[in-house]
Amino acid sequence: MPLLIRLAVRNLWRNRRRTILTFGAVALGIVYLILVDSLLRGLTQSSIDNLLDFESGDLQIHAPGYFDEREDLPLEPALPVDRLINEVRAVAGVRAAAPRLVAPARLHAGWEEFPVVLVGIEPELDSGTLRIMDYVEGRAPENGAAEAMIGASLAELLEIGTGDWVVLTTRTRDGAIQALDVRVTGLVRTPNPNVNRNHVYLPLNTLGESLAVPGEATVIVVRAGAGESLKELARRVGEHLAAAGTAADVYTWEQSNAELVALIRTETVSDGLVIAIILAISLVGIANTTLLSALERRREIGTMKALGMREGEIVGLFLLEAVATGLLAVGTGFAVGAAANAYLVAVGMDISAFFGDLDVGYPVTGVVYGVWHPQTFVLAGAAGLVTCALAAYLPARRAARQDAAATLRP
Amino acid sequence: MALVELEGVSKTYRQGKLEVPALRGVDLEIEAGEFTAIVGPSGSGKTTLLNLIGCLDVPTAGIVRLAGRELSRLDRNALADIRREKIGFIFQSFNLIPVLTAKENVEFALALLRRNGAGQVHGEQVTELLAEVGLAGLENRRPGELSGGQQQRVAIARALVKAPAIVLADEPTANLDSENGRAILELMRAMNERRGTTFVFSTHDPMVMEYSRRIVTLQDGRVVADERREPDAAPHPARCS
Amino acid sequence: MRRSGLQNRQALAWLSCLLVVLSGQALAAAGLxxxxxxxRVDANSDVQSSHGYSTMVIRTGRRELTKEMEIWSSGDNALVSFHNPADRGTKYLKLGNELWMYFPDADDLVKISGHMLRQGFMGSDFSYEDTLENRRLTxxxxxxxxxxxxxxxxECYVLEATARPGVEVTYARRRMWIDRELFVPRREExxxxxxxxxxxxxxxxxxEIDGRFIPTQVTMExxxxxxxxxxxxxxxxxxxxEIPDDLFSLRSLMR
Known part of the structure; x- marks a missing residue:
């Protein structure tokens, strides 16, 4: 081992306690970064999965003009289901498609009422497209029947169970109040809290007739085959429908859910913030260590200068010590981070412990799973090392510049 | 040309608003191979003089030349290079690097030299040199495991290992008892005689003067006496095992 | 504050509806x-303008809220100003087909439109759009x-009203009980x-006010x-x- 490295290692060993503190701070930072990043990525992934699997699908087809009004959930303009659904399913790259009729409503229970979203579905088509049907406690409503499934959270809030009757009020296409007496056939308990809290599912034809829009859908949700580019598929579906003589606009889930996309982007920023905090901790820790070390070793530094070491070489020695600490911390951080992340990936973490029932904007509930993201390791490692080097540099340079004659005076 | 030439060298330290003159117009020449003691009371400027010769400090006025090069024209890195290649230091408080063994301390000086490709001494020669200064078998001890005298021997080996043009020793015996001090002096004189290395000491130890061939006396920053003499015969030869 | 403002509007709407529907000449009619x-009902409710005070009691479950207001109306325009402590200074203005609310605490002027029109205030069953019903029922x-x-x-005539095809109405069907003598509705479903x-x-x-029969206490359930x-x-x-025209203006709302 070269003498300088031996010297650096022994100096670190000499101040074991301080070294361990510094090393621990950096290692902890790296572990934290790996885990926070993993959970945030997991949260993002679950959010997207939950959104796509339970609400929006990959693509949304609307009648022209609907998209800009979509926040209000209007019944018009709507799409003719029979003419469109088979055309859509015929497009190469479309794995599944299902029509939905979505309308705002109020659910009445006693003297209370709650705003809900009515979703008219064709259970057969819907179960191949979205995953609501996999999460029904009870059974799906039957076509043409005055039956509904409702979100489990909503049901629990209103103390409604399977077999109960509820009244829903909404508006027909012409703006007249419509009241629907429906029997609850099932509760929908999905991993998507928006669905559980807000959605009431009725058969498409029951809802369509009640709202004076029989045979129509406000949206056709489309699932893409594996590996399809959504933009490309959206373009193809749009062209196919245009060629078939149907006016319809096709959107990707990212276009339809700008809010979630923005939230995810914000999260990337907060990810950066976490990195910055970790770097700051490391920076202060290492700078402090180097400063103390340099103070203690004033005479030693003077001796080294007398022996002919250049100032730059002395700085280099301190950097070597800092980087060695950093390497140790990175190694440990990786090992512990990887082990902890393996747990998060396999077992996950119950985020309700943090947020409770609070709606934090993510369509996620319960357990969030970590993900493996090698770039985070690379980033965390590089950040740790660079921080160590940066933090050591200034105190080291100050120490190296000291007047050797003065420090050597007995 | 003398190895060391000082012409009208003054050095003034500034302590707050106070200017403290340490040297006031010193002219001095030291030839290669000399074994010279700088003596004088505390505060007479001995250490300052050594620091100027040793490129650890620059004069406020006057010229310092080492082997013909004028030091005040050089930047910090060039001064460091001269210290590395030409100058060995021996300190009153030994100043070994505590985390390195005796052998590593000597190798350290050598390693610095090698990085410039200027080193000519190999690893096993370090062991030999340590044996020559009387530390055979103690090579792997750390400074904390050595006596003061032993530490100073390591320092001597460290100074000599790079075959410097001059060794500067600031009060080398001040922290040693008389027996150890004498042994160190004998060792240095033996090295002076055997290798022709130039030695300059600062001291107010009369024993050091006994061993010196030239005694330069400083007082209030001025050279007040410069006496060349045959040293007293050493009672014992340097102990070299 | 905003909520209570909304409630007030409903109350106004209700009142204006009432004024329109209820004022009428007593007339015994047979075979109509x-x-x-x-x-006849429409003709009897043909009031050019009015000014009055109203108290609205809203019962929701076990809660009961009381609102005091002063009302001016003229043609399709109406202004309601609230006097009860909780809502004092809150004003509601109906200008033809537009609804505006003014909240003094926030110094905020809000136009009620879109989905807000469908909201009922304070558990009362008046919605804003009810108050916008300027067109004759016929x-x-x-x-x-x-x-x-x-x-x-x-003795009441029982009339059934069914929405005309293609006309947008809030209630697809209504049933009204019209007093045979006063031509004032006594009940409506x-x-x-x-x-x-x-x-x-x-x-x-x-x-009976100035020779017309006006309902002065109405309960909606x-x-x-x-x-x-x-x-x-x-x-x-x-x-x-006489009501000065500039009373029904956004400027007067913020006064």
């Missing part, structure tokens, strides 16, 4: 068609006479498109919300009074 009966509905019934110790009963209103007091009803009391009502 549904259209003739409604035309333009919106086809009426048929179902018969004559005893109603609150009076409002139905959903599917036929479900949504709301019931009852006139509990009718007063939301059938879908148990225990929820709103009663409106009208007092000191003056009809066909």
């Amino acid at each position: 068609t549904a259209e003739e009966i409604i035309a 333009d919106l509905y086809e009426f048929s006479l179902l018969g004559v019934e005893e109603c609150d110790e009076s 409002l139905y959903a498109a599917g036929g479900r009963l949504l709301k019931v209103s009852r006139v509990e007091r009718i007063e 939301d059938v879908l919300r148990q225990g929820s009803s709103t009663t409106l009391f009208v007092s000191d009502l003056e009809l066909d009074v």
